[in-house]
Amino acid sequence: MAETEAAATHDNAAGIDSPLTHYLGYAMKRALSIVQADLSRVLAGFGLRAVSFSALSIIVARPGLTQTQLADALQIERSNLVTLIDELAGRGLIVRAPVAQDRRRHALMPTASGKKLAAEAKEGVTAHERALFSCLTAQEQEDLRHMLTKFRQAVSA
Amino acid sequence: MAETEAAATHDNAAGIDSPLTHYLGYAMKRALSIVQADLSRVLAGFGLRAVSFSALSIIVARPGLTQTQLADALQIERSNLVTLIDELAGRGLIVRAPVAQDRRRHALMPTASGKKLAAEAKEGVTAHERALFSCLTAQEQEDLRHMLTKFRQAVSA
């Protein structure tokens, strides 16, 4: 009984949110939610979430940085970083090393297994993005990244 | 004492997350967070959040749609839509109208004041995006929207 109605709505279903698709913020949000869902699935295979992958990657690239610096880089509160660092440290992926010059600070250092996991996860994430964005040409992907980055830098300045 | 150190770190500070900026997902997330902060500020002036603006806009554009349809369009759970609809209805912006053919459903209809607020908020949001993305040319903005939309449609298909 709802067949014709269903068919009619189905024709429009993809565009029920058309009053919003014109907004860049909305387009970003919908695109990001797709990326996040796929990324979470990939990272779960490494026992990581997006935020823990981000933190671990930065610690590997910048060994010795402090929790405040990491929190600033990831734009999360220091207080919320604590349990995340606890988690990574508890798994033996990083250590909180004392800083001689300032005993308030913790120098975050990756362990050998932390570096190994970061490298493996990086390959996984790179493969995930390559596959997911294969509907865009290499040039389009580069343009997309360039515009997002340009926007962020321009607004932050 | 930390002056040289501070200066040194400041030179690199903008790029502490450089291990991540290459990822499109990360670039999207950082860009979106900027948009959301500004959008929230603008919408607060209308007593709206991003999600309530989205819901109201769709109800105005598609009067009579049901809660399930709206939840699908916005990709939120039906259960979580209930309080949102309560809120809009409580403010007299929309009504839950009975559907004669199927008394389980509620046809969501905008009121006159709902249409008015939606129109005003739309102007505000449009102005917010115009100002925020002024660092990108009109062509770049169009390209950005096109790629985000193309990506979403390609992956959803």
Next chain:
DNA sequence: TATTGTTATACTCTATAACTATA
């Protein structure tokens, strides 16, 4: 039996204040 709206609930994420130890 299946669907719509609803309630209850739990889990994650995020934001804020206050504490400690150091500087």
Next chain:
DNA sequence: TATAGTTATAGAGTATAACAATA
């Protein structure tokens, strides 16, 4: 006095299960 890390906590946002009314 100010800062780094920590704790506690409250508020959003989100996901799931179960229910009543209706199909």
